[in-house]
Amino acid sequence: MTSAGLTRDFLAAHDPHALAPLDFLRARFDAGLAWVQYPEGLGGLGLPREEQSAVDEAFTAAGAPDNNPRRIGIGLGMAAPTILRHGTDEQRHRWLRPLWTGEEVWCQLFSEPGAGSDLAGLATRAIRDDDGTGWVVDGQKVWTSMAHEARWAILIARTDPSVPKHQGITYFVLDMTAPGVEVRPLRQATGEAEFNEVFLTGVRIPDTDRLGAVGEGWAVAQTTLMNERVAIGGGASPREGGVIGVVTDVWRKRPELRTPALHDALLRLWVEAEAARLTGTRLRQQMAVGQPGPEGSAAKLLFARLNQEISALELDLLGEEGLRHDEWTMRRPTVVDFAGRTAGYRYLRAKGNSIEGGTSEILRNIVAERVLGLPPEHRLDKDLAWKDLPK
Amino acid sequence: MTDLLYSDVEEELRASVRSLLADRAGFEAVLARIESPEPVDLKLWRALAVDLGVAGLPVPEAGGGAGASWRETSVVLEELGRAVAPVPFLGNSVLAVAALLGTSDPLLDAVAAGTRVATLAVPLSAGTLKTWTVTAEGDRLDGTVTSVVDAGVAEVLLVPTAAGLYAVEATDTERTPVVSFDLTRPLTDVTLRGVTGRLISADAAGTVERALRAGAALLASEQLGVAEWCLTTTVEYVKTRRQFARQVGSYQAIKHRLADLWVSVTEARAVARYAADCLATGDPDLPVAAALAQAFCSPVAVKAAEECVQLHGGIGFTWEHPAHLYLKRARSNAATFGSAASHRATLAGLVDLPA
Numbered sequence: 220m221t222s223a224g225l226t227r228d229f230l231a232a233h234d235p236h237a238l239a240p241l242d243f244l245r246a247r248f249d250a251g252l253a254w255v256q257y258p259e260g261l262g263g264l265g266l267p268r269e270e271q272s273a274v275d276e277a278f279t280a281a282g283a284p285d286n287n288p289r290r291i292g293i294g295l296g297m298a299a300p301t302i303l304r305h306g307t308d309e310q311r312h313r314w315l316r317p318l319w320t321g322e323e324v325w326c327q328l329f330s331e332p333g334a335g336s337d338l339a340g341l342a343t344r345a346i347r348d349d350d351g352t353g354w355v356v357d358g359q360k361v362w363t364s365m366a367h368e369a370r371w372a373i374l375i376a377r378t379d380p381s382v383p384k385h386q387g388i389t390y391f392v393l394d395m396t397a398p399g400v401e402v403r404p405l406r407q408a409t410g411e412a413e414f415n416e417v418f419l420t421g422v423r424i425p426d427t428d429r430l431g432a433v434g435e436g437w438a439v440a441q442t443t444l445m446n447e448r449v450a451i452g453g454g455a456s457p458r459e460g461g462v463i464g465v466v467t468d469v470w471r472k473r474p475e476l477r478t479p480a481l482h483d484a485l486l487r488l489w490v491e492a493e494a495a496r497l498t499g500t501r502l503r504q505q506m507a508v509g510q511p512g513p514e515g516s517a518a519k520l521l522f523a524r525l526n527q528e529i530s531a532l533e534l535d536l537l538g539e540e541g542l543r544h545d546e547w548t549m550r551r552p553t554v555v556d557f558a559g560r561t562a563g564y565r566y567l568r569a570k571g572n573s574i575e576g577g578t579s580e581i582l583r584n585i586v587a588e589r590v591l592g593l594p595p596e597h598r599l600d601k602d603l604a605w606k607d608l609p610k
Numbered sequence: 611m612t613d614l615l616y617s618d619v620e621e622e623l624r625a626s627v628r629s630l631l632a633d634r635a636g637f638e639a640v641l642a643r644i645e646s647p648e649p650v651d652l653k654l655w656r657a658l659a660v661d662l663g664v665a666g667l668p669v670p671e672a673g674g675g676a677g678a679s680w681r682e683t684s685v686v687l688e689e690l691g692r693a694v695a696p697v698p699f700l701g702n703s704v705l706a707v708a709a710l711l712g713t714s715d716p717l718l719d720a721v722a723a724g725t726r727v728a729t730l731a732v733p734l735s736a737g738t739l740k741t742w743t744v745t746a747e748g749d750r751l752d753g754t755v756t757s758v759v760d761a762g763v764a765e766v767l768l769v770p771t772a773a774g775l776y777a778v779e780a781t782d783t784e785r786t787p788v789v790s791f792d793l794t795r796p797l798t799d800v801t802l803r804g805v806t807g808r809l810i811s812a813d814a815a816g817t818v819e820r821a822l823r824a825g826a827a828l829l830a831s832e833q834l835g836v837a838e839w840c841l842t843t844t845v846e847y848v849k850t851r852r853q854f855a856r857q858v859g860s861y862q863a864i865k866h867r868l869a870d871l872w873v874s875v876t877e878a879r880a881v882a883r884y885a886a887d888c889l890a891t892g893d894p895d896l897p898v899a900a901a902l903a904q905a906f907c908s909p910v911a912v913k914a915a916e917e918c919v920q921l922h923g924g925i926g927f928t929w930e931h932p933a934h935l936y937l938k939r940a941r942s943n944a945a946t947f948g949s950a951a952s953h954r955a956t957l958a959g960l961v962d963l964p965a
Contacts, residue, residue, distance in 0.1 A: 584865065
C-alpha cells in the first residue's frame with residue numbers, strides 16, 4: 220500500500236482529537252508514518268524521502284498533534300541519522316522512538332572552548348573504567364543548545380591521546396541525568412542563553428552507549444555534521460519565507476521609510492533570497508531522487524550571509540527605531556525565533572549563523588577541498604600524536 | 611511542481627551537443643574564426659540544426675520542429691555558452707522561434723528545421739520594447755534597427771513595426787557589421803529602404819514581448835554555461851600552477867574565492883532551470899522567473915569570467931588564452947535583453963515592492 224493510503228487508514232483508525240497527543244505520536248511512529256524513509260520497525264516504511272511531505276500534510280490537515288520538530292531539531296536532524304547509520308539494532312530501538320515523539324530531547328556535545336573549527340583537536344577524555352564495562356568522561360563542552368532540556372547527548376571524546384587526533388576519538392551517547400553532568404547557561408550577544416556550557420566530571424557511560432567502534436568517532440561524527448549543515452541551511456519555504464519576508468513586510472507597510480538606495484538594496488537581497496530558496500528546492504529534488512549533491516554546504520553558507528545582510532538592511536531601513544530594543548532579559552529559549560523579536564535582535568542573532576555548525580571559513584575550505592578537489596590546507600597536526608601537539 | 615533537475619533525455623542531448631562542439635568549436639578554431647571574414651560558423655550551425663535537429667526544439671514535429679520543449683533548448687544554450695560557439699542559435703532558435711511559435715506562419719517550418727536562418731530585428735540590449743524604429747506603409751518598410759544579433763547570417767529578418775511584425779528577405783536590406791564587444795556574437799545594423807515585407811502578426815508588441823521574455827529566461831542557461839566553464843577551467847588551473855613551491859590552489863585566498871563562486875554557480879543552475887521550466891510549461895510565474903533569471907545569472911556569469919581572468923594571473927590576460935572570450939561574452943550578456951538593474955526594477959513591479 221502507498222504511504223498516502225496507509226496515512227488515510229491510520230487516520231481513520233486513530234482519532235487525533237480523541238487520543239492523548241503522546242499516544243497518537245507513538246502510534247504514528249509504530250505505523251511507520253513518522254519518517255517514511257526510515258526502515259520498517261523504526262518509524263518508517265523504507266520509502267523514498269520525498270513521500271514524507273505529503274504524509275506530514277495529511278496529518279496536519281487532519282488536525283493531528285505534531286512532535287514540535289523545532290524543539291527536537293537536534294535529535295531529528297543530527298542524532299537520529301547518526302544512530303540509524305552507526306547504531307546497533309538495540310540502540311536504534313531504544314532511542315529512535317522517544318526521540319521522534321519528543322519524549323526525549325537530545326543535545327550535541329561536540330565543540331569545546333579549545334576545539335571549535337579544529338573540532339578534532341578536542342580534549343575531553345573518556346577512559347575505560349576499572350571493570351571494563353564502561354567509560355569515565357572528564358572535560359568541558361560549549362555552545363550546546365538545549366542541554367538544559369535534554370535527556371540525551373551525542374558526545375565525542377578522546378579515548379586515545381597517543382595517536383593522531385582524528386584517530387583517537389570515540390562517539391558516545393551520554394545520559395544527561397547522570398551524576399557529574401553540570402549544565403550552565405552561556406549568555407550570548409543577544410542577551411539570551413540559547414546555548415550552554417556543559418561540564419563533565421567523572422561521568423560514567425556504559426559501553427553499550429558507544430556509537431560505532433572505539434577510535435572511529437571522527438567518521439561517525441561526519442554523519443552528524445553533514446546532517447547538521449543540511450538541517451541548518453535546508454527546509455522548504457515559500458517565496459519570501461524567512462527573514463526577507465520580515466523586511467518586505469516593513470517595506471510594503473511603511474512607505475515613509477523608502478529611499479531609492481534602499482530600494483535597490485532590497486531588490487538585490489530579494490533576488491538573492493529567491494535564488495537561495497530555489498537552490499534549496501533543487502537540493503531537495505536531488506535528494507528525493509537519490510542524487511544527494513554537495514549543495515548542503517552551499518545552503519548553509521548562503522543562509523548565514525543572507526540572514527546577516529537582510530537583517531542589516533532592516534536596521535538601515537528602520538532608522539531611529541533601530542536605536543531602540545525590546546529587552547535584554549537573560550532568557551533560555553528552546554527555539555530561535557527570528558521573526559518575533561526586533562530588527563536589532565535579528566541582526567545580532569544572525570551573527571551566530573556564520574559561526575554555529577561550522578564557520579563560513581571552514582565551510583569554504585570544505586567546498587574547496589571536497590567539492591572542487593583543491594589541495595588541502597598545509598597542516599602540522601595530521602601525523603603527530605594528539606598528546607604531542609603544541610597547545 | 612517545477613522540475614529543477616535534468617532529465618535523462620536532456621543529459622543525452624547535452625552529451626551530443628558537447629561532443630559536437632568539442633570536435634568543431636575548440637578554442638583555437640573559435641579564436642581563428644572571430645577575426646576572419648566569416649566570424650559565424652555556418653557549417654557548425656548546420657551540423658547542430660540539421661544533423662542534431664536542435665534548431666526548433668519547442669516546435670511540434672508537425673511544425674517542422676523536434677517536439678521537445680524550451681527545457682531542452684536551455685540545455686543546448688548551456689553547452690553553447692560553455693564553448694562560446696559562434697552560431698546563430700540565439701537569434702534563430704530562441705528569438706525567431708519564440709516570435710513565430712504563437713503564429714501559424716509557414717516560415718516556422720523552415721526556421722525550426724534550421725534550413726532558413728531567421729532572427730528578430732530588435733537591438734540585442736532590449737529588455738522590453740514598445741516603440742519601433744521601422745515604419746510600414748502598406749507592405750513597404752523603412753527605417754533602421756541597430757545591434758541586431760545574427761542578422762549578418764540570417765536569410766529572414768522579423769521586423770516589428772506599429773502595423774505589425776513583418777518578415778523581410780535579409781538580402782533586400784542594408785546590413786552593416788558592427789565591431790562587436792563580443793567577437794563570438796557579432797552584431798549587425800540593419801537599414802530598410804522601401805523593402806517589401808510580409809505581415810506575420812498584427813500584434814508586434816505582444817510578439818516581441820513574448821520573444822524577449824523567452825530570451826531573458828533562456829539566456830540565463832547560456833550564462834550558466836559560461837560561468838561553469840570559467841569555474842571549472844580556473845579550478846583546474848590553480849591545481850597545476852605552482853608559486854612559492856605550492857599549488858596556488860592550496861592558498862585560502864584562492865580557495866575561498868572559488869568556493870564562493872561555486873556557491874553562486876550552484877544557485878545560478880537552480881535559477882536558470884526554474885526559468886526554463888516556467889517557460890516550457892507556461893507557468894504563470896514566468897514573468898518573475900525570467901526577470902529573476904537575468905537579475906541573478908547575469909552578475910554571476912560576469913563574476914565567474916572576471917575571477918577566471920584574475921586567478922589565471924598573467925596568462926589569463928593574453929589573447930592566446932580563452933578567458934577573454936568568456937569575459938566578453940559574459941559582459942555582453944549582462945547588457946543583453948535588459949541589464950540586471952532593469953530586471954530588478956521589473957521585479958519591483960511584479961512582486962509589489964514599489965520604489
